[in-house]
Structures are given as C-alpha cells and as structure tokens.
Amino acid sequence: xxxxxxxxxxxxxxxxxxxxxxxxxxxxxxxxxxxxxxxxxxxxxxxxxxxxxxxxxxxxxxxxxxxxxxxxxxxxxxxxxxxxxxxxxxxxxxxxxxxxxxxxxxxxxxxxxxxxxxxxxxxxxxxxxxxxxxxxxxxxxxxxxxxxxxxxxxxxxxxxxxxxxxxxxxxxxxxxxxxxxxxxxxxxxxxxxxxxxxxxxxxxxxxxxxxxxxxxxxxxxxxxxxxxxxxxxxxxxxxxxxxxxxxxxxxxxxxxxxxxxxxxxxxxxxxxxxxxxxxxxxxxxxxxxxxxxxxxxxxxxxxxxxxxxxxxxxxxxxxxxxxxxxxxxxxxxxxxxxxxxxxxxxxxxxxxxxxxxxxxxxxxxxxxxxxxxxxxxxxxxxxxxxxxxxxxxxxxxxxxxxxxxxxxxxxxxxxxxxxxxxxxxxxxxxxxxxxxxxxxxxxxxxxxxxxxxxxxxxxxxxxxxxxxxxxxxxxxxxxxxxxxxxxxxxxxxxxxxxxxxxxxxxxxxxxxxxxxxxxxxxxxxxxxxxxxxxxxxxxxxxxxxxxxxxxxxxxxxxxxxxxxxxxxxxxxxxxxxxxxxxxxxxxxxxxxxxxxxxxxxxxxxxx
RNA sequence: GGGGUGUUAGUUAAGUUGGUUAUAACGCCGGCCUGUCACGCCGGAGGCCACGGGUUCGAGUCCCGUACACCCCGCCA
Numbered sequence: 001x002x003x004x005x006x007x008x009x010x011x012x013x014x015x016x017x018x019x020x021x022x023x024x025x026x027x028x029x030x031x032x033x034x035x036x037x038x039x040x041x042x043x044x045x046x047x048x049x050x051x052x053x054x055x056x057x058x059x060x061x062x063x064x065x066x067x068x069x070x071x072x073x074x075x076x077x078x079x080x081x082x083x084x085x086x087x088x089x090x091x092x093x094x095x096x097x098x099x100x101x102x103x104x105x106x107x108x109x110x111x112x113x114x115x116x117x118x119x120x121x122x123x124x125x126x127x128x129x130x131x132x133x134x135x136x137x138x139x140x141x142x143x144x145x146x147x148x149x150x151x152x153x154x155x156x157x158x159x160x161x162x163x164x165x166x167x168x169x170x171x172x173x174x175x176x177x178x179x180x181x182x183x184x185x186x187x188x189x190x191x192x193x194x195x196x197x198x199x200x201x202x203x204x205x206x207x208x209x210x211x212x213x214x215x216x217x218x219x220x221x222x223x224x225x226x227x228x229x230x231x232x233x234x235x236x237x238x239x240x241x242x243x244x245x246x247x248x249x250x251x252x253x254x255x256x257x258x259x260x261x262x263x264x265x266x267x268x269x270x271x272x273x274x275x276x277x278x279x280x281x282x283x284x285x286x287x288x289x290x291x292x293x294x295x296x297x298x299x300x301x302x303x304x305x306x307x308x309x310x311x312x313x314x315x316x317x318x319x320x321x322x323x324x325x326x327x328x329x330x331x332x333x334x335x336x337x338x339x340x341x342x343x344x345x346x347x348x349x350x351x352x353x354x355x356x357x358x359x360x361x362x363x364x365x366x367x368x369x370x371x372x373x374x375x376x377x378x379x380x381x382x383x384x385x386x387x388x389x390x391x392x393x394x395x396x397x398x399x400x401x402x403x404x405x406x407x408x409x410x411x412x413x414x415x416x417x418x419x420x421x422x423x424x425x426x427x428x429x430x431x432x433x434x435x436x437x438x439x440x441x442x443x444x445x446x447x448x449x450x451x452x453x454x455x456x457x458x459x460x461x462x463x464x465x466x467x468x469x470x471x472x473x474x475x476x477x478x479x480x481x482x483x484x485x486x487x488x489x490x491x492x493x494x495x496x497x498x499x500x501x502x503x504x505x506x507x508x509x510x511x512x513x514x515x516x517x518x519x520x521x522x523x524x525x526x527x528x529x530x531x532x533x534x535x536x537x538x539x540x541x542x543x544x545x546x547x548x549x550x551x552x553x554x555x556x557x558x559x560x561x562x563x564x565x566x567x568x569x570x571x572x573x574x575x576x577x578x579x580x581x582x583x584x585x586x587x588x589x590x591x592x593x594x595x596x597x598x599x600x601x602x603x604x605x606x607x
Numbered sequence: 608g609g610g611g612u613g614u615u616a617g618u619u620a621a622g623u624u625g626g627u628u629a630u631a632a633c634g635c636c637g638g639c640c641u642g643u644c645a646c647g648c649c650g651g652a653g654g655c656c657a658c659g660g661g662u663u664c665g666a667g668u669c670c671c672g673u674a675c676a677c678c679c680c681g682c683c684a
Contacts (some may be wrong), residue, residue, distance in 0.1 A: 043641030057644070077634090095644055118635060121618055127616060132676050185684030205684090232683040233608095358610070358680065449684095462684045516684095560677095571677065 007032075007082035007111050018054020023100045024087045031056060031107060032113075034143070035079045038072075038122070045072040047281075049083060049105075052148050057095070057104040058083050068110040071182060077114035078123060084109040115168070135576040138567055149480060149566050155269040157548070158225055161245050164267045168260065170223040170247060175210035177203055177227070183526060185462060186230040189240070197593040201227035206545060208462060209530055211248040212502055215541040216533045223247040225548065234571045236560035237494070237550060241569075248543030252485060258441060259542055261489060261497065263544075265439060272555035279437065280454075285444040290411075294334075294419025296445070299493025300438045302431040304422050306415070307396040308334045312388060313408075320383035322365075326408040333408040336418050337396040339405040341368060342429050346377065349429040350401060355424065356407070361417040365406040369398055380406070440490050447471070447484035448515065456517045460485040462529070463512055465500040466542070472508060479515045489546065496551055499544025506534035 006010050007030070014029045036050040045060040057179065059073035075081065095101030098251030120136075121129040123143050134141040181188045188202030204210075206228045212358045224246045231240065245264075249256060262279035269275045282300075289298050292305050310332045313323045323333055341349065349366060356364040365389060367378035373389055375381040384392075397568040399405060405421065407414040426432055447467050448457035457479045459465065467475060471482040489497035503509045509531060513523040523531065533590040552564040569575055589596060 037644075039643045041641050041648050042639070044643085046643050046646085048644070055644095059642080061641075063641095089644090093642065093644090098644085101644090118617065122634075127618085128616085128620095131677075132614095133618080135676090177681080180684085187683085208684095230683060234680080235683090236678075238683070360680070403631065459684050465684095569618095570675090572675085574675095576676090 003503055004109065007084075007109075007113075009306065011082070011084055016053035017049050017051040017056040018099060019055055020087055020100050020103050020105070022089065025103060027087045029085065029087055031058070031083045031105065033081065034116075034123075035075050035077055035081060037077070040073060045069060045075075047075060047081075047083075049081070052152075054370055055098055056100045057090075057098075058085065058107050059104050059105045060110065064106055065108045068107050071110050072107070075112070076116065076118075077580075080113040080116070082109075082111045082113060083107050092419060132570075132576060135568070135570065137579050140564060147563070147566075150552065150556045150558060151566060153272050154548075154552045154564060156270050157552060157555070160223060160267045160271045161223075161264060163219075164264050165223045165247065165260075168221070168263075170221040170249075172224060173214055173219060173222050174224065175204065175226065177229070179204045179210075182209075184238055184444065184458070186232055189229050189231045189318070192592040192594045194592050205230045206244065207246050208464070209527075211246060211543060212464065212538075212541065213533055214529065215248055215250045215502075216536065216538045218539075220250045220500075221248075222543075234569070234573060236562070237553070239549065239561050239565060239568055242561070242565075243548040245546040245548050247541070247545075248541060250539040251483055252501075252540070252542060254443070254542070257487070257499060257501075257542055261544055261546070263394075263541065265489075268551065268555065272552075277437065277439070281439045282439055282513065283441040283443050286442055286446065288441050289465060294415035294417075294422060295493075296442055297378035297488065297490045297495040298419075298440075298442075299423055299426070299491040301430075301433055301436050301492060302426045304336060304338075304426060304431065306334050306336055306418050306422065307394050308332060309395060310334075312391045312395065315391075316385060316388040319385055320380060320388070323380070323406075323408050331409040332411050332414050333406065334414050334418055335396060335407070336404040336405045336422055336425075337372075337398045338405065338425065339398075340401050342425060344403075344429075345366075349377075350419065350606055352405065352425075356405075356417050356421060359417045359420045360413050361407060362409070364417075366405045367406070369393065369400055369402050369404070371400050376405075393530075430482050436492075438490075438492055442488045442490055443486075444468075444483045445488070446480070447482040447486075447487040447512075447562050448479045450480065457515060459512075459516060460484065461498065461500050463516055463518075464502050465507070465508070466503045467512070472511075475508075475511045475515050485542070486545070489544070491551075491554055494550060494554060495547070496554070497544050497546035499542065500541035501540070504534060504538040504540050506531050506538075509534055511537075 011030045013032050015031060017031055017033050020029065031049055033049040036048040038053055039046040043062065047058045047060070048055045060069040062069045083105060085105040087103050088106045090102060090104050119129060119140050121133055121140070123140060125145050127512050164213060167238060178191060178201040181190060181200060186205045188205060191201040191203060193199045193201060207224060207226055211222050226244055226246050227241050228244055229241050232238070234240065249260070258280065262281060266277055266279060268413040269277045276564040284298065286296055289296050291308065292298070294306050298472055310327055313320065313327050313333045317324065327333060352365040365379050367375035367380055370376050373386065373393065375384055391403070393399065396404060405418070407417050407582065446460055447465060449460040451458045461484060468483045468485055474482050485501035487499060488495050503512065510520070510523070549561045549564055558564045567575070567577070572582065
C-alpha cells in the first residue's frame, strides 16, 4: 500500500477558505486553517474552517474516509488543521450568509497540525469581551475578522500612499529614532546612553528637523510612513507610539502642499472606502473656525454655529447680571442656540451644566424663549430688556421654543466650552448625517500662543514655522498678531494632519527664537545644526504630517486607535500582553549609569 | 495632576432591605445523534465575588484605601 501524501511536503494549499464557489464543484482541493466551529452529528461531522480570507464548511463522513471521520470527532475550536477533499454542491442546503455557502468540501484526508487550548474568549466577529482581556491575548483578538479586515485596509492605505507619492517624485527616506532630546512641545521618551554616561537620547516625536535637513541637502521631495513617539497622557485617539505619513517639499507654497495632500486623500478614500471625494477642500481661517465653531478642528457636517453677542451685551449695559462685568474685563459673550431646545427635557438641559463644568466652565446660563419672546428658566430673564432679547434672538436666528446656552469670560474658555458642547449635542441629538465626510483646511493659525503657565509666548505649531511675510516686522513688537504659514487638515472634526511652510532664512529663524524667549546661546546649543544648515543654502520648503492611525480609524471604522493598531498600549502606556514597561535588574541599570528612584508610597523593591 | 464608570465561573451578565449551599446563558468535559451551519438531546465540572482594611452576630451587598481597565479635563511645540 503506497504511503499517503503528506500535507505541506506533498500537498500544497490549493485555495484559501474564502474563495470556493459553485464554479469549483468537482475539484480536489487542499485547505489549511483553524477550526472555527464544529457540529458533530455522530454520523457526519461538520467543520467550519477559517483562514484570513473566510470560512469553508468541511464535512467528514464515515463512508468517505473512516480515519478522517474518526479524527474529526476529536477536533476542537482553534485546532490548526489540513484538509484534502472534493468540492461538492450543498444542493438545496446553501448558506446564503457565507460567500462559500453554495459548496462544502467532502474530506478524504485530515491532519491536525496543532491542537489549541480553549481560548479565553470566543474568536468571533462580534464579541463583548472586556478589552483588557483581549489585549492580554492580542494574537487571539487579531484572529478575529473585524481586526483582520482593518489591518488589510491599513495595508492598502500604506501601499496607496507609497505608490501615489513615489509617482509624484517623492523619495521614501528614513530618519533616526534615537535623536537629541528636543525641548518644548511633547515630552520625549528618554533612552540612556551606555557609551556616554549621564547622557540620553530622545525618541523622535517626529522626523521634523531631519526632513528639513533633507530639503537643505537637495532631495527636493521626501516622504516616510514613520513611527513617532510622544510621552504624553493617552486617549482613545492617542497612543505613545503612532504612525505618520510624513512629507516635505522644496520650492513650494501652501497650494502645492494642499494639492498633493488632496490627491493623496482621494487615493486613501478610494482604497479604504471605495469612495470618491471632491477636491479642492474648503479652507477656513483659524479665526473663522474659532468664531463659528469654538475649535480649530471644526466638524462642519452639521450646523449649531456659535454666536457672539459681546457687542450687544456692551450696548445693553448694566441691567444684566454678570455679563457686562465679564465684558468689561475683556471677556466675550457667546451662545449656542438649540432649535426647539433640541427636544431635551428640562432635566437633560440642567444636566448640561455639569458637562459644561467638566470642560472648564464655571456655569452654564441658559434661556428658553417663550411665545412673547420672553426668557424663562433663566438667571438672565430679569435683567434682559426686550430690546436686548430681540437683538440676541435676531443674531442667533432664534425663536419661540429655542434654548440659548450662554458662556462668558475668557475667549479660550468660552470657545472651548461651547465648541465641545456643540459636538456633544450634535452627537446626542443625532444631527450628524450618516455617511457624510467633510474635509477642510484650517489656515492662518497664530504663530505664537501666550502660555499663562510659562508666562511667555510659545510656538503654536513649532518654532520652525514661517510667519506670513507681511507679519515678520511684528515678530518682536506684537508677537500675538503674527499669523503663521501653518495649516491643519480636518476630517469630520478630527485633526488628521498638520504642517507648515518652514523658515529657510537663518535671520528670521533667529528672530523667532528671540520672540520665544530663546537666547542665542540656547538656540545655538539646541538647534545649532539647523541654524547652520539654514546658512548653507536652504531652499524654500514646507510639508505636512498625516496621522495614519487616526486616518485608518476614521476610514476603516473603529472606536479607538486600539482598534486599528495591531499591538496597542493601554491608557497608562502599558502592554498587557508583554508586561511592558517592566522592571530591569540593577546590573542593567548600572551599565547605563542610571539609578531608579523608588516611588514614594510604592509597595516594595522587587529588584 | 483632576473628575467619572467599572471589576462576581473560561466569557458575558444577574444577585432584592446585609441573612440558608452565590444564579443564568454561552463556553468547557463526558455520553447520544448522518445534513448541520447560534445544530439538537442527556449528564457533569467549574467561584480568593479584583486586592487590603473596617462596620456588623453576619458583607458579593455598607464604609475607607489600593490596583487595574475604560471615558473625559489638564497635557499632546
């Protein structure tokens, strides 16, 4: 009796588990995969075999092959097996929910490559297992089709970006991760240098300076799909290491960057969603965005604009409680008009005050407009004259039954609170149209922002961002009014990219450092290499970086970045699978010339 | 750094006013079953109620603290 052919050595995989159809009936096939499900009828045994492409039903019958049938009885979920058999019609018993539902494979040979312990959670499309448990066994979570689908889309987006940019003269060039720790901006992860006692590398928070140096070196167009590292507190849309599509171009201005990115976004939408988007994208100035939406990344898919009434309050005078005082102190008064009160109950509206406070508000004055234009349920009702109410109503286009939500005080707080309320209410009231995608550019950011904490101006983008030429004269005299040649790309209220035209003139760069309160010596010490580079013939240049993870999340679907990053960290930056970050021994620390300081109140030293 | 929610079997959840042996479903194990695809039927095992204190005759339940996860504010040039 001749030896049976062996799987892998003699019998190669002929098909994946997602492709067989009625057209394949009669073929002998070899499938490899995992046992998704088994239905054992004693006589015949059904197995759903799974690989990354899909599911195929395999049937084992004693009369077809007794040995395979007997072995099939021992199969359990997630066993890794090989099957050889004949593709057969299911006759009238098709499964319309499966792409391969017209056929099944009648097995003539079965081998178990590996058995599996019972998984800690089911390997199914829809599970409600705690994320904590899924992250601890991420390799099992990644077996599930929804995650595999996202990573396939992510692959396509990476491919599309490379193809698109390469086709337009961009070179994919690498930059170091281990760099000099840069002050300001995001906190760097530090890496102690064994060879240089007492010194540290910083992990690059972006390739910013190096891509500029590529421009100085004459590479003209650079791109990279690159990891960035930032040691800041995390959110659902922020991870300590994340990926950017980073690009930089020489001899260009803003419209050139916009055109390239608009084309790139069109490609990404195409491969991720099969959707065509229209370009150019609308442009909104930073000031317009703040005035109308309260944020610099407005979601324009719905209305609910903010409405400023500072001037009306000033004109109305002192009859009103609180408001005029806020205006006198240089504050602003803005409001959000909820048509028909948004259909919210009084209790729900009351609850908004707590929400507003969580966003930094001191309170949330509101007013419901009555039939005669009077204000009710409002602390402002008493002091507001009919004229004031009418003027406010007209400006806010408000009428009977509408509810006005007021904020007054410092613009930053007022805008922040109302801006966040606006998006929250839109979600809660279902105002966001399904399937709509709004892409837009926000431009003319301020070059500097005043930091109360630092008691000084700080760069709002980064210190290498070019000021608008007409503002250069004000750099030192009125830094607050200088606009930057910076731009953000916004998708549905999410910042998905940001960039700028850079400073290519060392004299301007020196002035910016001075405006930021960075002394020549300090600038020399920290960015000497860049200042030098700018003096040796730097071309005009600029670029942008797109947040790849966030893009995948928004285009492929996902609640958080953890759904689109294969091996993500928790909110505290830990990896529940590997246990990173972990403790290291004294010997390792000694070698690095580093000593760990025990945390106050910590349990004990396990060294 | 601050606010909020949660933690009960492998998984998801229930657990009343603090009171007998902590329930259910799915999964798991054993048996039966030749057309299932959420297969079905019979039987069984499985618990440090996150951890540490406290209140009480008695705590899964009440109080305090800790840990972990998630959401939000601050932070993210």
